[in-house]
């Protein structure tokens with residue numbers, strides 16, 4: 001099986017793939033949309049992409065691409081602990097305090113805001129397509145007085161020297177990755193534990209009706225269906241128009257969830273189930 005992931009080699013997404021699909025062929029793509037397109041174009045069987053981080057929240061491009069561009073069911077999720085390190089090209093070790101710019105994925109930079117503010121106040125931050133893309137850039141441009149933020153595997157892969165470990169601002173830093181595919185996926189990973197099941201749905205409210213969101217929530221509440229996440233994203237049709245992405249902490253069944261969906265549709269909502277799937281986490 002071929003697994004597409006947000007690359008290049010040694011991203012956090014690559015770590016998620018190594019844990020979830022240790023025996024499969026991993027194929028790197030430069031962007032999240034490229035990973036998802038690759039499934040539709042049958043270049044890969046499955047894609048792994050980041051969707052949510054403890055410190056920074058949703059990865060909007062993942063949600064938006066799934067909502068607006070590709071119709072791909074969610075087959076699973078994997079949660080990965082995230083530790084961010086500051087790394088430089090080894091030729092700059094003698095004068096690492098002269099760094100002028102920090103490169104990384106926007107989420108990685110956001111996870112280290114407090115550290116950058118206090119230790120590198122005012123330093124220029126440049127976004128890259130991934131943490132490993134930042135490290136690769138630093139490796140290939142020794143003339144740049146720059147540092148990258150990324151994980152330990154990244155530092156090894158690109159031959160960079162870590163000058164400060166664990167620079168993420170809060171300890172409980174985790175990222176959830178979605179596993180998307182058009183076919184049935186088997187999971188048997190010794191390094192991941194099954195945490196439970198989830199059902200994700202996208203709900204569009206009827207236009208401009210008072211209490212509509214309350215009606216949505218009450219359809220779940222009186223059935224004792226537990227929402228573990230609710231996220232809004234613009235429909236892109238006008239200011240104030242949003243989709244709600246809702247995660248429930250259980251598998252889809254024949255009665256309760258279909259009942260809630262029927263109730264939502266009866267009050268004028270549109271509902272699309274994006275997936276009902278197992279949730280894994282890397283075991284500690």
Ligand SMILES: O=C(O)C(=O)Cc1ccccc1
Nearest residue numbers: 011012013105108130131175
């Ligand atoms: O850039 C990476 O390494 C990714 O896999 C995306 C990401 C960025 C920051 C935290 C978690 C995942």
